[in-house]
Amino acid sequence: MTTPPRFFHGTVTALENVALARGTYRLRLASSELARAIAPGQFVMLRFPDRLDPLLGRAFALMDTVRDEHGQPHAIDIGYYVVGKMTRLLERLRPGDRLSVWGPLGKPFPRYDGVRELVLIAGGIGQTPFLALAQRALGLVGYSNQPARRECEQVRLVYGTRTADLLASVEDFQRLGVVVHICTEDGSAGYAGLVTDLLAELPRPQRGDYWVACGPMPMLRAVAKLAQDWQVPCHVSLESPMACGTGICYSCVTPVRSLDGWDYARVCLDGPIFDACQIAWDKI
Numbered sequence: 633m634t635t636p637p638r639f640f641h642g643t644v645t646a647l648e649n650v651a652l653a654r655g656t657y658r659l660r661l662a663s664s665e666l667a668r669a670i671a672p673g674q675f676v677m678l679r680f681p682d683r684l685d686p687l688l689g690r691a692f693a694l695m696d697t698v699r700d701e702h703g704q705p706h707a708i709d710i711g712y713y714v715v716g717k718m719t720r721l722l723e724r725l726r727p728g729d730r731l732s733v734w735g736p737l738g739k740p741f742p743r744y745d746g747v748r749e750l751v752l753i754a755g756g757i758g759q760t761p762f763l764a765l766a767q768r769a770l771g772l773v774g775y776s777n778q779p780a781r782r783e784c785e786q787v788r789l790v791y792g793t794r795t796a797d798l799l800a801s802v803e804d805f806q807r808l809g810v811v812v813h814i815c816t817e818d819g820s821a822g823y824a825g826l827v828t829d830l831l832a833e834l835p836r837p838q839r840g841d842y843w844v845a846c847g848p849m850p851m852l853r854a855v856a857k858l859a860q861d862w863q864v865p866c867h868v869s870l871e872s873p874m875a876c877g878t879g880i881c882y883s884c885v886t887p888v889r890s891l892d893g894w895d896y897a898r899v900c901l902d903g904p905i906f907d908a909c910q911i912a913w914d915k916i
């Protein structure tokens with residue numbers, strides 16, 4: 633088995649750019665180097681090679697790797713929601729168009745070995761890192777040259793959006809055997825309310841359960857508070873704006889607890905996944 637290269641920086645070709653939900657797309661980028669190296673929880677930085685605006689790259693989490701007919705990883709999928717400069721341009725990408733990419737960046741999700749139930753808590757586009765994590769944790773796919781190996785007994789997804797037409801990839805999770813709970817703020821699908829309201833309605837976590845959350849900061853803060861109240865271990869995956877993605881610019885820092893009180897950590901290098909009780913929520 634060959635060792636995958638640890639870092640790729642180059643120009644890649646878009647293979648597909650398909651709509652998953654309103655303003656939400658899955659972009660497939662051809663790169664066997666990236667696909668062999670990247671693991672769930674890691675991200676890549678994207679830039680347009682021929683444009684100065686937007687000047688800085690944008691970070692996008694790995695949604696999944698794509699394998700060829702011989703089972704070899706040859707492309708990566710990222711999922712994005714159109715909000716601003718970069719994502720409006722991504723929306724116009726066609727197969728054959730080129731993008732500058734560097735990665736894999738950040739630390740992957742740790743292994744959840746021996747966990748009874750892994751509960752993935754997603755707000756909006758925050759569901760993107762969870763498809764790959766669910767497959768890895770259920771032992772269905774191995775990433776980064778590692779063989780597939782089951783980590784936990786079961787995976788549950790608690791997923792909320794503002795309205796029903798923003799829900800994406802729900803069937804993909806269900807196909808894996810993930811138990812899915814949906815909520816929308818306007819009640820147009822599933823439970824009416826916020827993800828944390830729905831979490832509070834579900835059976836209390838048991839010993840051996842683990843929560844992992846990704847979504848907007850207010851949601852992460854509320855999930856972290858609930859996890860602390862219920863004494864359930866919890867990871868949060870942060871999506872702080874970043875410029876370099878490689879630890880140089882300090883544009884991505886987040887306050888974390890330290891022996892002296894608190895300090896800053898670089899989300900791109902030390903994260904994007906943090907223990908929820910490691911974050912100094914009162915300093916954000």
Ligand SMILES: Cc1cc2nc3c(=O)[nH]c(=O)nc-3n(C[C@H](O)[C@H](O)[C@H](O)COP(=O)(O)OP(=O)(O)OC[C@H]3O[C@@H](n4cnc5c(N)ncnc54)[C@H](O)[C@@H]3O)c2cc1C
Pocket residue numbers: 675686690691692693694710711712713714715716717718719720757760761870871872873874904
């Ligand atoms: C580790 C990491 C992983 C990420 N993974 C993903 C991912 O998988 N999919 C994805 O779509 N994005 C992801 N992001 C966010 C992404 O990097 C961009 O910030 C986002 O796509 C907006 O870029 P833009 O140029 O389109 O918007 P900009 O022009 O930079 O911003 C336009 C406006 O939108 C606001 N804005 C920025 N992001 C959001 C948001 N998420 N929701 C609502 N408003 C926002 C900004 O505050 C600003 O007011 C991730 C970020 C990090 C750090």
Ligand code: FES
Pocket residue numbers: 873874875876877878879880881882883884885898899900901
């Ligand atoms: S994005 Fe530059 S240090 Fe994190």
